[in-house]
Amino acid sequence: MITFDGVTKRYPDGTVAVDDLSLEVPTGEITVFVGPSGCGKTTSLRMINRMIDPSGGRILLDGVDVTTIDPPTLRRGIGYVIQQAGLFPHRKIVDNVATVPYLLGWDKKKARDRAMELLERVGLDLRLAGRYPFQLSGGQQQRVGVARALAADPPVLLMDEPFSAVDPIVRASLQEELLRLQAELNKTIVFVTHDIDEAIKLGDRVAVLRVGGRLAQLADPATLLAEPADDFVREFLGRDRGIRRLSFVPGxxxxxxxxxxxxxxxxxxxxxxxxxxxxxxxxxxxxxxxxxxxxxxxxxxxxxxxxxxxxxxxxxxxxxxxxxxxxxxxxxxxxxxxxxxxxxxxxxxxxxxxxxxxxxxxxxxxx
Amino acid sequence: MGEEPLVRWDWIGRNWPEIQELLADHVIMALVPVVVGLLLALPLGLAGARWRWLYQPTVGTMNVIYSLPSLAVFIVLIPITGLATRATIIVPLTFYAMAVLIPAVVDGLTSVPDHVRQSAVAMGFTPLRRLLRVELPIAVPVVLAGLRVATVSSISLVSVGALVGRGGLGYLFIDGWQRQFPTPIVVGVVLTAILAAVADLLLVVAQRWLTPWSTARSRVREAA
CATH class of the missing domain: 3.10.580.10 (CBS-domain)
Structure with missing residues (x-):
């Protein structure tokens, strides 16, 4: 479980990116942070693995304050998927996936075996293993990004708008793939997006953030659609709220x-x-x-x-x-x-x- | 010159040992500055990429040095490093190489895409390991491109040293000119050109070998 306890991020110039955020990310669930740009969703995500440190409050990972853990050690235990995949252009796909196992000092054979297993798991042709990232399509690269994040089997996965740079059809298939993987793996996932439809499709729980880094509502998707907390959430959910709610009513x-x-x-x-x-x-x-x-x-x-x-x-x-x-x-x-x-x-x-x-x-x- | 043929092969045959010596001297005076220049440009380039405010002053200074005529610098250095010594040639050429290589190192490092750098941080690379295993390898194609320019221009500039008594193959130009005898001039020009071409080819081969991910990429682009 990840706990945000009154977390604030204020920059030296006075900008407040995240304002007194308190919420819990339950183990084994997908929690989506969604909101317009400037709502602090990415900042909140990056405070979990200390790519950014909070200026107030605490973030607890299974009860341990993350700021007490050395950043590289902390990060090797948390999977991270970034927009545009962030693959290393100079490394073959298999070695890209094996990045964290290498950092953890696994021997090369074991790390590569594990990488191959993951490539298969995310639905990639194993013949791609020996290629370089530029030889793959955007959607394939993003799958490699997911495989790489899972390589060392971290309990927690952070996903920062991972699917927003690919076309809608590929995005839909990547979303399905993530849900299928999650049904097998039960990771604790924090997923950041600006796309409310993606949030509703993927989230077990959705945290809607408003500009200035304040939590507007935290609820499961059906509740969010049926009972938006205020006008901001209602407006952010957009049109067709009633019709979209039907997705959560079983046939x-x-x-x-x-x-x-x-x-x-x-x-x-x-x-x-x-x-x-x-x-x-x-x-x-x-x-x-x-x-x-x-x-x-x-x-x-x-x-x-x-x-x-x-x-x-x-x-x-x-x-x-x-x-x-x-x-x-x-x-x-x-x-x-x-x-x-x-x-x-x-x-x-x-x-x-x-x-x-x-x-x-x-x-x-x-x- | 009149009835004199352009190339007298018997002269080449007679003077071959001396020509070889000049060639070896030329290679040393051309390549030592490039190697030393690269070793100095790496830390300076790293600093320039890390602290951006350092970059402009460093490159500005280097460009001023680069703009100084080589002959003038050789002459200024004679009282310090001596007439007709290798050092008189190597020292200025090292600065010329650095003038090309520092921007190449900085550009190479800034060519690392932000999402790649951030994902390296997020995977748990320590800063040093990130530099050595991610940022520098990705910078290699840009640095090698700079290295090719620096090497070829260094090979060509050594000849100017002949005017202060130490110019490798450049000596053959002076010799031929003074004696109104074209053969040494032709030999000097051809060997300098071959030397530059071979050095460049070796660097291209090194680039293919060191960065298959980058050469493959350019081949794809050509095919497209």
Missing amino acids: DGLRLRGDLTVPASAEVSSVRGTAEAWLVVVDDDGGPLGWIAPKDLPDSGTLAGVPAAPYGTFVKGRDSLRSALDAALLSPSGNAIAVDGSGRVVGVATREALDEALARVADGARG
């Missing part, structure tokens, strides 16, 4: 109908009598093929020969209400198809079911 609560599914091998005549406007056609494995409208079907043949309309799916038990709503909007029927982990249709969330679920969320917002 499990949706009432599913199991009677709207028909196999592709069925005869057209078998569905002609139904009162339903739309049915889902599934293949032999139970995977969705699309929507059909029973009222405009050909005279004969099987449903496999009928052109099906587009559809959207969400995974029952995993995806949020927002994903279900998105799936519904992708279908002309306005219904969302629920599938299981292997892609088999398990039911349909109709517009009525979605409406009921949204009503429950809106009801919750009242309190």
Whole structure:
């Protein structure tokens, strides 16, 4: 656990970067510091590994005041990922990753073995190990940066806007990768960003800081979206707060109908009598093929020969209400198809079911 | 000169031992200043990169020295270091080399990207280790570029020393001129050019070998 206890950073010219910050970063969780430029988020991060020392207050790492630890020793026990990766251009990828093990005096073989293991873990082709950083794309470099930070297996990871210099698609995949890694590793992570969407996506807890280095709100993302502490936080969260909140409502609560599914091998005549406007056609494995409208079907043949309309799916038990709503909007029927982990249709969330679920969320917002 | 041929090979054959001696003398007088200049430029360049206010005065002084005509400096030094001694040539050329190398060291060190330096700090490098293992290696391509300029210009400047009695291959120019005999002049020019080309080539090879990460980068750029 990292504890900020009344931490202040005041520079000699009188600028206050961080003002009386007190909060706890729980072990094994991702805590995101987010805020506009000048809010002291990076300064706060750098005070943890003493790249900056506070001018008041204390930072405790598992109860020990960090200022009592020699900086190089302290830093070798804390992983650090910087924007633009900060890789050493003159060292091969494998040696970049092995940096901290080398500093800790591991022998070369052990350090390199460990580096290879980590390259694999962050999803990099091992053939990249012998290349130099400039031969890698920005996204690959950033993965190397993460691997390097993890090399000596530090319990704490500091990430300073690590994904803000890569394009949005790569950023999204790096974010997914971090969440996947964190599910395996359970590090104590402090993540700094100016991007509130990134904060909400990654954070177990989000600390919103305002200019002048004051804590505006510290909460889990769902609470932050539902109950912003004040106008500053509300404004910083931006538009679509209500819709984004749906990402944190599980899609499990949706009432599913199991009677709207028909196999592709069925005869057209078998569905002609139904009162339903739309049915889902599934293949032999139970995977969705699309929507059909029973009222405009050909005279004969099987449903496999009928052109099906587009559809959207969400995974029952995993995806949020927002994903279900998105799936519904992708279908002309306005219904969302629920599938299981292997892609088999398990039911349909109709517009009525979605409406009921949204009503429950809106009801919750009242309190 | 008239009917005299441009090169008389028999003269070269007869005087070969002497030519070799002049060549060796030329190499020593050209390269000692570069090596000593580099050894002095490293600490001064480090200081210039660390304390920026030192940089301009140092480089300014060096540029003033660089602008002094070499012949004038040689003559001024004669009472101190002696007529026709190696020192009379080596001392000024060392300053010329430093004038090129100090800015190269400073530029090399400031070419280290800020995020690289910061990540080295954050990984737990001590300041000395960071300098030796991260900053200096990254500075090498820029320093080597300066070293190439310093080496070639040093090789060419040694010849001027012939006017104060110690100019390595430059002696051949004076000799040929005084006797209206072109062969020594041609030999001197060709050997000086070959010497400069070989020295430069060796530095290029050293650069490829020391900084594969940088030569590969320039090859990629050329290909693009």
